Amino acid sequence: MDKYDNLYDYLSREDVAELGRSYLEGIFAGDGHEKRVEEYALSIFDALSPSQKVLRNLLSAAARLHDIGHSIDERKHDLHTRTLLKQEQSLKVLPKHLFKSLMVIAGGHRKKIPEELRELPEEYQEDILKLMGILRVADAIDIGRDPALKIVHCHLNHKGSRLSIEFNRNVPIFVIERVAKKGELFETTFGLTLYITP
Numbered sequence: 001m002d003k004y005d006n007l008y009d010y011l012s013r014e015d016v017a018e019l020g021r022s023y024l025e026g027i028f029a030g031d032g033h034e035k036r037v038e039e040y041a042l043s044i045f046d047a048l049s050p051s052q053k054v055l056r057n058l059l060s061a062a063a064r065l066h067d068i069g070h071s072i073d074e075r076k077h078d079l080h081t082r083t084l085l086k087q088e089q090s091l092k093v094l095p096k097h098l099f100k101s102l103m104v105i106a107g108g109h110r111k112k113i114p115e116e117l118r119e120l121p122e123e124y125q126e127d128i129l130k131l132m133g134i135l136r137v138a139d140a141i142d143i144g145r146d147p148a149l150k151i152v153h154c155h156l157n158h159k160g161s162r163l164s165i166e167f168n169r170n171v172p173i174f175v176i177e178r179v180a181k182k183g184e185l186f187e188t189t190f191g192l193t194l195y196i197t198p
């Protein structure tokens with residue numbers, strides 16, 4: 001049962017991907033980063049909450065848009081992402097809570113948790129923090145911008161205390177370190193430890 005609106009009922013998946021591309025053209029090489037972050041994020045999501053389609057779609061859109069703030073400045077680009085999303089006319093079709101959820105997740109992918117989180121209904125806040133936690137991990141996995149790095153399997157241990165992420169190739173140590181650093185919110189909100197299968 002879904003308590004949220006479905007973002008892709010208001011905008012198509014391609015519209016959102018195109019919106020992300022439009023901000024980042026000439027800044028990032030193509031949309032590879034957002035696409036990979038989306039794929040990593042959804043793989044992790046599917047291992048944990050596979051039936052919640054609307055949350056999955058919200059995460060997908062946030063992944064596609066999380067870095068648009070780079071079009072203003074790399075420094076504080078999370079803050080710039082929030083500013084741009086608030087100004088973006090094409091997102092005005094989204095219901096208020098859905099828009100705010102998107103803005104908080106995308107704009108919360110670095111260190112700070114946007115204060116607008118507290119403006120959302122309390123029963124949404126935990127879900128939003130979880131999606132933000134997944135997005136941070138997915139973004140960290142792509143620190144090396146390696147298009148060949150794929151998640152092949154995410155496995156929750158039988159106790160439900162550890163999520164192992166298995167890749168198709170050896171994961172460089174700097175990626176593992178980045179994930180460990182950026183995985184704190186994920187581990188806290190899900191009550192899980194993250195483990196990367198080398």
Ligand SMILES: [Fe+2]
Nearest residue numbers: 037066067139
């Ligand atoms: Fe990113």
